[in-house]
Amino acid sequence: MKLEVVKLSDYNLVEFIELVNCIFEDYLIPIKWDVYNFELDARENSISFDDSFIFLEDGSPISFVLLCLRKNRARIDAMGVVKEKRGMGVGNYMIEYVIEKLRWKGVNSIVLEVIENDEKTIKFYMKNKFRHVRKLLSLIREDLPSGHEWNYVKSNNTRIYGLSANAEKIFRRRLNWQREPLTLMLSEDRYDMREVKHKGKVLGYLVWGEKEDGTFIVDCAPSDPSVSFADILEDSLKYIKDMTNTKFVQLMNLPEDDPLNDAAKMMNFSKFIGQFEMERRIR
Structure with a gap:
């Protein structure tokens, strides 16, 4: 050809x-x-x-x-x-x-994502020497709580980059491409970026946005080891509900081995799309 x-x-x-x-x-x-x-x-x-x-x-x-x-x-x-x-x-x-x-x-390597039930495409990539790495889950939560307790202070992409990189190191996160600190920084002002604070102390961060029929969280994480992902996610859901009265919040392409996924399970999120992250080593 x-x-x-x-x-x-x-x-x-x-x-x-x-x-x-x-x-x-x-x-x-x-x-x-x-x-x-x-x-x-x-x-x-x-x-x-x-x-x-x-x-x-x-x-x-x-x-x-x-x-x-x-x-x-x-x-x-x-x-x-x-x-x-x-x-x-x-x-x-x-x-x-x-x-x-x-x-x-x-x-050295190339990654991609493919829908978990798209067997034909998965076989195509496996034939071309790609291998499964892990699952990526797209989750949704309806019936949201309200009444957030912490302060959500407007931030910027540079500050969020630093907080994300710190959380990646502290909690040993293996972030997928769309959630890497660099991705958050390059998004510039595309999303609403907030530092989560209590009594002047930074507890973590929230990056989120709105669409026509609901809202989504790009990423959120604690920056303080004494605060859990579940704590940050729960209060972030309340904040988003208080600010928008949204019907639902989505978390897209969340790695199955990320602590934010564990928190989402605790917060009663449900899966609506599953993907495989696949990789081919080149060198």
């Missing part, structure tokens, strides 16, 4: 967004980007426009891959093939093309 390959940095962004949205119309989790939200996602997740590619056959785009890069680590943010070209080896071609590029860049 021989396809023309164009870097995203050399491609019309509006046409690219249209391609992605078209390809993902029949996927288990559809993507519906506009240019503005794509650029926010790209900044937050370190998508490299020079290392993301569109694949063309006879001048027409048939597939794409979006790559995130952080030093010697990479992540496939999204990858897809137009419906009429699936099952013809295009996906294998893209994976090998990307792996070779990353190898030359000195990248």
Whole structure:
């Protein structure tokens, strides 16, 4: 197979967004980007426009891959093939093309996420030498409590980066890409960032946001070892309820081995989507 390959940095962004949205119309989790939200996602997740590619056959785009890069680590943010070209080896071609590029860049590993019941896609990635790392859980809690006790002081991405990095070290968190301190910092002012305080002492942090029908927590964690994840999460739920009167709060892509997941179980969250985090070692 021989396809023309164009870097995203050399491609019309509006046409690219249209391609992605078209390809993902029949996927288990559809993507519906506009240019503005794509650029926010790209900044937050370190998508490299020079290392993301569109694949063309006879001048027409048939597939794409979006790559995130952080030093010697990479992540496939999204990858897809137009419906009429699936099952013809295009996906294998893209994976090998990307792996070779990353190898030359000195990248050691590449990760991705896939829906846990998407057996066909899981087999495809396993065939291409990806292996299961752990589950990522998307959780929801309704019937929220109210009456928060602590103070939620407006913060910024630099302060939250420091608190997140400290919590990662203290509690030995193995954070997934979307929850890393750098991701929170690169999100800039996209979310509501709060330092959780009591009597002037910083107890932890909360990063959250609103959408049309509810709210979501990007991350929250204690920065004080004497405070538990359950304590921070419980009071954060009360704060969000008090501020918005929301019907529900979601926690997306939460690693099964993260202490925030244990806290969510205690707070009666329920799973609505499960994913596998998968990894391929390159070097």
